[in-house]
Amino acid sequence: MTSTKTTGALLEKRAPRPQGPDTSRTIKKQAAATPWLFLAPYLLLFIGFVLVPIVFGAWISLHNWDYTLPLKPFVGAENYTRLFDPESAQSKNFWGSMQATGIFTLFSVPLLLTIPLAVALLMAKKFPGRNFFRAVYFAPYVLGVAVVAVLWRYLLDNNIGLVNYYLGLLGLPDDTAWTTSTPAAWVALVGVTVWWTLGFNAVIYLAALQDIPAELYEAARVDGANGWQQFLNVTLPGLRPVLSFVTIVTLIASVNMFGQSYLMTQGGPGRETRTAIYQIAETGLRNFSMGSAAAMSYVLTLFLMALSLIVFWLFREKRDKKVSK
Numbered sequence: 001m002t003s004t005k006t007t008g009a010l011l012e013k014r015a016p017r018p019q020g021p022d023t024s025r026t027i028k029k030q031a032a033a034t035p036w037l038f039l040a041p042y043l044l045l046f047i048g049f050v051l052v053p054i055v056f057g058a059w060i061s062l063h064n065w066d067y068t069l070p071l072k073p074f075v076g077a078e079n080y081t082r083l084f085d086p087e088s089a090q091s092k093n094f095w096g097s098m099q100a101t102g103i104f105t106l107f108s109v110p111l112l113l114t115i116p117l118a119v120a121l122l123m124a125k126k127f128p129g130r131n132f133f134r135a136v137y138f139a140p141y142v143l144g145v146a147v148v149a150v151l152w153r154y155l156l157d158n159n160i161g162l163v164n165y166y167l168g169l170l171g172l173p174d175d176t177a178w179t180t181s182t183p184a185a186w187v188a189l190v191g192v193t194v195w196w197t198l199g200f201n202a203v204i205y206l207a208a209l210q211d212i213p214a215e216l217y218e219a220a221r222v223d224g225a226n227g228w229q230q231f232l233n234v235t236l237p238g239l240r241p242v243l244s245f246v247t248i249v250t251l252i253a254s255v256n257m258f259g260q261s262y263l264m265t266q267g268g269p270g271r272e273t274r275t276a277i278y279q280i281a282e283t284g285l286r287n288f289s290m291g292s293a294a295a296m297s298y299v300l301t302l303f304l305m306a307l308s309l310i311v312f313w314l315f316r317e318k319r320d321k322k323v324s325k
Contacts, residue, residue: 061294068288079295090283094296096271097279098303100261104275105254107190112250113243116198120205121235134206138199145196145259152192153179153264179265182272189260189273197253201246205239212238244315248308255304276300 061079063072082088083095123134140148155161156178168174178188212235220230236243258277261267267274274282276296284293 057294057297060290061298063291065291065294066288067290072291075291079291080299082292083295083299090292093271093283094276094279094299097274097276098300100272100274101255101257101276103186104189104193104257104261104273105251107186108193108254108257109247109250111190111194112198112201112254113247115194116201116246117205117239119198119202120209121231123202123206124209137202140196141199143196146263148192148196149260149263152188156188156264180269182269185265185269185273189257189264192264193254193257193260201250204242204246208239208242209235240315244311247311247315251307251311252304255300255307 062074062076064075064078065072083091085091119137123130123137156163158164158175158177158180161178163178164174164176167176176184178184216234216238217230220234225233256277257275258281261273261275261278262281265273267278277300280293280296280300283296284290
């Protein structure tokens with residue numbers, strides 16, 4: 001009898017209590033707040049290190065901001081209008097640096113899209129020592145820009161550099177001024193950048209190649225497709241989303257090139273290789289004109305956003321045409 005009463009009491013204690021409307025609302029609120037709790041660290045970092053600097057930079061661009069002086073008067077859009085005034089020395093310097101950025105981007109981006117793809121296609125095949133060669137191609141990317149630039153500056157020195165020495169052994173001109181004359185300086189900057197960063201794009205391509213189903217290649221071979229036809233009809237369509245990403249990332253990195261020019265050529269000869277980021281840094285940090293430098297940064301950002309949108313549109317257009325066919 002006693003055990004029966006005890007069991008009944010335990011069952012009564014274990015029985016769930018009915019939930020009222022207030023309890024149900026509390027549970028729903030907690031469930032809705034949980035994702036925001038996990039996002040909070042990222043949002044705080046985003047606000048502190050991205051959003052606030054963007055707003056503060058826009059505020060600086062509207063002022064004559066010299067951080068060595070106590071007064072920073074409001075000038076409105078004067079820093080922007082000066083950039084579009086053909087008579088302004090600041091305008092000439094900025095648009096000259098934009099031209100240098102365009103030259104570097106024009107030659108570096110195609111090479112950084114095609115050479116890493118060729119490397120990835122080679123590394124995707126099975127052969128002895130494959131992992132070793134993968135590491136060799138990626139190794140330069142882990143080096144800092146200062147290490148890469150100083151290393152190649154000595155290798156390309158027209159007096160003591162090993163590059164000219166070995167060119168002379170091959171019967172080629174051995175007195176090329178790689179860092180002090182054009183177009184040799186552009187060849188040096190683009191070549192060093194490709195050597196340094198191709199491993200990053202190659203790894204992304206390699207990961208995408210491994211995600212393409214092998215059945216597609218088998219079906220193409222059954223249909224009589226040769227290697228080139230398989231590349232055009234299987235590999236490239238499978239890589240299209242990754243190609244879009246790699247193009248955007250490479251474009252942004254090329255437009256923001258600074259370290260190679262600053263450390264290898266010092267922007268020379270003259271101002272030939274002085275890129276936009278180089279000019280912005282010099283205007284803000286050496287000439288103490290932070291307002292003008294901020295305005296240059298936002299103009300450069302608008303150009304970069306426009307280029308990125310064009311790339312997105314081009315890749316979307318290709319997909320739409322393929323679907324319509």
